Each structure stands twice: as structure tokens, then as C-alpha cells.
Amino acid sequence: MAVADLPGPHSLLRRTLGEWRIGLVAWRLLVLQTADPAVAAGMATFSTYRAHPWRRVEHTMDSGKRLFFSDREGLHREIARLERTHRRLAGTDEQGRPFTALDPAVRVWVLVTLYECMTAMRELSGRPLAPSELDQMYGEFRAVCSEFGLSDDLFPATAADVPAYMDRTIRERLEYSEPVRYLLFDMLREAPAPRRLRLLKPAWPLVRTVAAHVIGALTVADLPEAFRERFGLPRTRRAALLSFILHRGMRVLINALPEHRRYRTPLTGIPSTAQPPTASTDHPSVPEASPVRLPAPRRRKGADSRPARVRTFFHQVLDQTGDGRISSADLQAMAHNVCWPLELAPEREAPVYAAFETWWQQLRTGMDVDEDGKVTCEEFVTAMLTGIDSGPAYLEQGLHVAVRAVFHAVDTDGSGHLCADEYRTIFGGSRVHPAELNHGFRQLDNDGDGRITEEEFVQAFTDYFTARSDSTAGSQLLGRP
Structure with missing residues (x-):
């Protein structure tokens, strides 16, 4: 059987997934994935998303880049790393049901929701992909997924079958668990200030309250209708208007940018030889920085610290x-x-x-x-x-x-x-x-x-x-x- 070519720099998949506006549906993606009982159980038991939410998001984004913007060598390396990590994520949930992150049906759900969120991003912006474009992007998406070694029978056969797969899975398998509720309504309200926004730290309590309200309302408004109906999450008029303004406004903004400014990830991808920094034989200098103190409890002079x-x-x-x-x-x-x-x-x-x-x-x-x-x-x-x-x-x-x-x-x-x-x-x-x-x-x-x-x-x-x-x-x- 011939091996399918992976998506290249000019592929529809990379151009869609690489756009900055994919961030508008990122929380929607997390909610859909977490609603699977096995994913929710794994998050509740093993995940660091409560204590270190930004680091967890960064790891997820980095993994996505390695999967969909790498050559075949880099893709295989990332798949192997994910499998080693997921092999350790197994146990029994609060209802006594066994779970494992290596369940093929769960892995397919996590992958397909990424494709579905890309199509939702385009539809919500008022410029949905044409049927021929959906077929093209789904083919590129499946070329990457084929490297996971999962059964073809678990995936929707064509792009046209994805909506029915989503609807069926939502109604038959997904649950509105505590991790889902936490993602929607509490996580951002409790999150520490990201390091990149450290200058906003004094105002962070206010900033995160506003951000939590906006992202929560946007996510609920953008979730599939079947999901909102099943779990009683109404799409208010204000939320619908917010979604309309943000998605269409972002589309106009992105299209007005020069080509090289539209993408958070270079379309050329990640070189397979890319490696993290290693020690040098030279003596590197330590960057200078202004002293910043971490808060610590007051102690008596000479007391045991x-x-x-x-x-x-x-x-x-x-x-x-x-x-x-x-x-x-x-x-x-x-x-x-x-x-x-x-x-x-x-x-x-x-x-x-x-x-x-x-x-x-x-x-x-x-x-x-x-x-x-x-x-x-x-x-x-x-x-x-x-x-x-x-x-x-x-x-x-x-x-x-x-x-x-x-x-x-x-x-x-x-x-x-x-x-x-x-x-x-x-x-x-x-x-x-x-x-x-x-x-x-x-x-x-x-x-x-x-x-x-x-x-x-x-x-x-x-x-x-x-x-x-x-x-x-x-x-x-x-x-x-």
C-alpha cells in the first residue's frame, strides 16, 4: 500500500491550522476533547492543568506543531513520545470505570475534534470551506493520522461523514463532567498570570475575570448545537453577537495582514533536526535581569527558615x-x-x-x-x-x-x-x-x-x-x- 504524502507548506491544512485566529476555537476544542470520559478521568487524575494551566496549554500547542508541521521523521518522533506519555495515563475513574489514554476510539476522537474545529473556525467566520475544500483538507488530515497506526474504520470515511460522527459521539459517549465544567467556567478565573504578560500582573485579577467571561461565553456560543442541547448550555443573544463580532472581525483583520504575518507557525514547518538547547563548550554568560522578590512569610531573626x-x-x-x-x-x-x-x-x-x-x-x-x-x-x-x-x-x-x-x-x-x-x-x-x-x-x-x-x-x-x-x-x- 502506497504511503500518502504529508501536507506541505502550501497545504490547506497547514494554512488553516497555522492562522492566528485558530485561537478563537482553542477552548472549544479543549472542552470537546475533555468531555470524553476517558480524557476527563485522565485530566482529573494526572493533568497539571489546574496548577499550571499555561504550561499545559504550551505543551499541547507544541505537540500540535510537531504533529502537523513536521516531516515524517519529526512526526514519528512526536507520535512515539505521545504514546510513551499516554501509556502511563491509565486507571479507574470516580465511577469505577477503567480508562486508558491509549484507547483507539479516544485517540480518534481527540484527532477528529481538531479537524472539526478547523472547519468550525471557517464557518463561524462567515467563509465556510466549500465541499471540495473540505475533502482536500480532510485528505491532508488523514494523511497525518494514518501515521498513528489507528484503524481506518474508527475515522469518519469522508469529510461529509464528520458531522454525523460528531453528533453521534456527543449524544452517545460524551459527559458533562467536573473537568468540563471547570474548563468552561473556573479555570481562567483562577489561572496565574502568564509569564509573557508579567507587566500586567498587578491588574491580572481584573484581566482574567474579563477574559474568563469573554472566553466562556464565546466557547458556549460556538460549541456544536448537539452538545449545547444535550448538556443544557443555552446560546444567549449576547454570546451569539460576541461570536459574530470576534470571528468575522478576526477574519477581516487576518486577511488584511501580509501573508507572513497571518500565521503563528511558519508554513514551512519544523525541521526534523530541531533539538532543544544543549550545553556549550564555551562559558555562556547569564543574562542580567532586574531583581524581583518572591513573596515569603515573615520570620523572626534567627528563626529556622x-x-x-x-x-x-x-x-x-x-x-x-x-x-x-x-x-x-x-x-x-x-x-x-x-x-x-x-x-x-x-x-x-x-x-x-x-x-x-x-x-x-x-x-x-x-x-x-x-x-x-x-x-x-x-x-x-x-x-x-x-x-x-x-x-x-x-x-x-x-x-x-x-x-x-x-x-x-x-x-x-x-x-x-x-x-x-x-x-x-x-x-x-x-x-x-x-x-x-x-x-x-x-x-x-x-x-x-x-x-x-x-x-x-x-x-x-x-x-x-x-x-x-x-x-x-x-x-x-x-x-x-
């Missing part, structure tokens, strides 16, 4: 799912966030997950008093400080195992040291300002050569948890107190 730092670590680093407790899922998410931007091969990815599982087993054994598989912040702080005071072996048997695995994963060229860019790869996140990352790097780079060795890296984590004052370099691992 460890409890406050351990709590900060719990909330900023460990509690990936944002529910106030840590479990195996949180440690898996931490391993995922190390491996994801590095595009690690399976043999280099596996030790990272194994190391974090080792650390979790130590935490669970010593902290999970009620044996419910979760550890609260106070349980973590109390047990961590008790273990540290008992001797150095406590950190060596858990935290250090994970830290060394992270170091070796990020040290992609095996140089034995990390440069500033690699340090930011580990600690970059929506809750930590870049200036604090630069400050932390300078504190750990004792000899000022722009590099951190493995032992310096491990010692920094040791100091963070053991130093009784904030004057020790490692105590400022996540920024100044």
Missing part, C-alpha cells in the same frame, strides 16, 4: 495537579515536565520516571499515614524535616536519586555540567520569574564560570532543604526569599 522553604517547594514544585496533596501522579508529572522539552529517547526517558517513582515510594512510605496514596503539605513538611534531622541518608535515598536523574537527562551532551539555558529548562515555569532563575543560577555557580557540576547541583537541593538560614546559596534555588 526550613519550614517556609519546604512549603514553597511543595506548592511550587511538587503539587503538580494543584489539589493541595501529592501522589504518584504528581511525581510522574514532574518527570514528564523534565522529559517533554528535551525530546528524550526512550532509553534516556525511562531512568527519569524510575527515579521519581523511587522518590515517591520513599515519600509514601514515610508520610502517607492514612495510606490513601496522597500526602498533604503539612505531612510533607513534618516528615521531611524529621528525615533530614535523622541523617544524610534520608535525602540520598529519595530526593538525590531524582535530582541526579534530572541532571543527567538535561546534560544532553554528557559534558558533566549545566549551562544557564539548561538550568532554565529545569526550573522555568509560570510561577517563577526569569530574573529569579538567573539569580538562582548565579548563586549556585560558585566559581563564576557559567556552569554547574552535578555535585553542585545536588548540593544546591541539599542546602535548600537543610540550611537553617536563607544566606546559603542553595536556599535560593527557586529565587530569593
Whole structure:
């Protein structure tokens, strides 16, 4: 059987998916995908979307670029990475039903909703695709999907069959679960300020309230009629008017832009040789930035500063799912966030997950008093400080195992040291300002050569948890107190 050509730079699929206005239907896409019970269960159990929504969105967008804007080599690499990640997302939902992210029907639903949202974007803008264009784009879309190895019988046979597939799935399988409700009405109201909008941070509570109202109303108005009817989500006149103005206004704006300004992703795609930054043999300089302090509780002079730092670590680093407790899922998410931007091969990815599982087993054994598989912040702080005071072996048997695995994963060229860019790869996140990352790097780079060795890296984590004052370099691992 002949292998279909992948969509090229001038394909209808890339031109549609690459436009900036695809963002208008992005939340609609997330809601439709999350309404599948297996996706909702996976999000509720494993996802970091509550605690780190912007990072989660960035990962989703990056994955879409790699799937639909790569050559065949890059596409296969991304599919393999997704399968390794999804293989770990399995369990039982709150109703006792087993779920797995590798369910072929679920994977097809997630893919087809992307195609359907592209066609919806054009229809909502007042310029729907003609039947011949729908056939063309669906053919290009299926050429990419064929690389997943999923059965053709699970996909709608033609573009004309997609509406019936959507309607049937909505009525027979989808559910209005808590993650769906949260996406529609609460997520944006609680989201921290994105790093790129840090200048708006003082006004962020107001900005996000307005944004949440607009995006929520727009999403409800744009959802398929069958979805709104089944789950009782009325399309108000104001919401319909908002949708009309935004979609048609954005169409006019995009069409007025020069060709090269219309697209958020270059139509030429992503080179298959693209790799994340690695350490250089030169001594890179650390960018200068204005000092910005992270808020910290007031402490008496000379008081033990460890409890406050351990709590900060719990909330900023460990509690990936944002529910106030840590479990195996949180440690898996931490391993995922190390491996994801590095595009690690399976043999280099596996030790990272194994190391974090080792650390979790130590935490669970010593902290999970009620044996419910979760550890609260106070349980973590109390047990961590008790273990540290008992001797150095406590950190060596858990935290250090994970830290060394992270170091070796990020040290992609095996140089034995990390440069500033690699340090930011580990600690970059929506809750930590870049200036604090630069400050932390300078504190750990004792000899000022722009590099951190493995032992310096491990010692920094040791100091963070053991130093009784904030004057020790490692105590400022996540920024100044």
C-alpha cells in the first residue's frame, strides 16, 4: 500500500491550522476533547492543568506543531513520545470505570475534534470551506493520522461523514463532567498570570475575570448545537453577537495582514533536526535581569527558615495537579515536565520516571499515614524535616536519586555540567520569574564560570532543604526569599 504524502507548506491544512485566529476555537476544542470520559478521568487524575494551566496549554500547542508541521521523521518522533506519555495515563475513574489514554476510539476522537474545529473556525467566520475544500483538507488530515497506526474504520470515511460522527459521539459517549465544567467556567478565573504578560500582573485579577467571561461565553456560543442541547448550555443573544463580532472581525483583520504575518507557525514547518538547547563548550554568560522578590512569610531573626522553604517547594514544585496533596501522579508529572522539552529517547526517558517513582515510594512510605496514596503539605513538611534531622541518608535515598536523574537527562551532551539555558529548562515555569532563575543560577555557580557540576547541583537541593538560614546559596534555588 502506497504511503500518502504529508501536507506541505502550501497545504490547506497547514494554512488553516497555522492562522492566528485558530485561537478563537482553542477552548472549544479543549472542552470537546475533555468531555470524553476517558480524557476527563485522565485530566482529573494526572493533568497539571489546574496548577499550571499555561504550561499545559504550551505543551499541547507544541505537540500540535510537531504533529502537523513536521516531516515524517519529526512526526514519528512526536507520535512515539505521545504514546510513551499516554501509556502511563491509565486507571479507574470516580465511577469505577477503567480508562486508558491509549484507547483507539479516544485517540480518534481527540484527532477528529481538531479537524472539526478547523472547519468550525471557517464557518463561524462567515467563509465556510466549500465541499471540495473540505475533502482536500480532510485528505491532508488523514494523511497525518494514518501515521498513528489507528484503524481506518474508527475515522469518519469522508469529510461529509464528520458531522454525523460528531453528533453521534456527543449524544452517545460524551459527559458533562467536573473537568468540563471547570474548563468552561473556573479555570481562567483562577489561572496565574502568564509569564509573557508579567507587566500586567498587578491588574491580572481584573484581566482574567474579563477574559474568563469573554472566553466562556464565546466557547458556549460556538460549541456544536448537539452538545449545547444535550448538556443544557443555552446560546444567549449576547454570546451569539460576541461570536459574530470576534470571528468575522478576526477574519477581516487576518486577511488584511501580509501573508507572513497571518500565521503563528511558519508554513514551512519544523525541521526534523530541531533539538532543544544543549550545553556549550564555551562559558555562556547569564543574562542580567532586574531583581524581583518572591513573596515569603515573615520570620523572626534567627528563626529556622526550613519550614517556609519546604512549603514553597511543595506548592511550587511538587503539587503538580494543584489539589493541595501529592501522589504518584504528581511525581510522574514532574518527570514528564523534565522529559517533554528535551525530546528524550526512550532509553534516556525511562531512568527519569524510575527515579521519581523511587522518590515517591520513599515519600509514601514515610508520610502517607492514612495510606490513601496522597500526602498533604503539612505531612510533607513534618516528615521531611524529621528525615533530614535523622541523617544524610534520608535525602540520598529519595530526593538525590531524582535530582541526579534530572541532571543527567538535561546534560544532553554528557559534558558533566549545566549551562544557564539548561538550568532554565529545569526550573522555568509560570510561577517563577526569569530574573529569579538567573539569580538562582548565579548563586549556585560558585566559581563564576557559567556552569554547574552535578555535585553542585545536588548540593544546591541539599542546602535548600537543610540550611537553617536563607544566606546559603542553595536556599535560593527557586529565587530569593
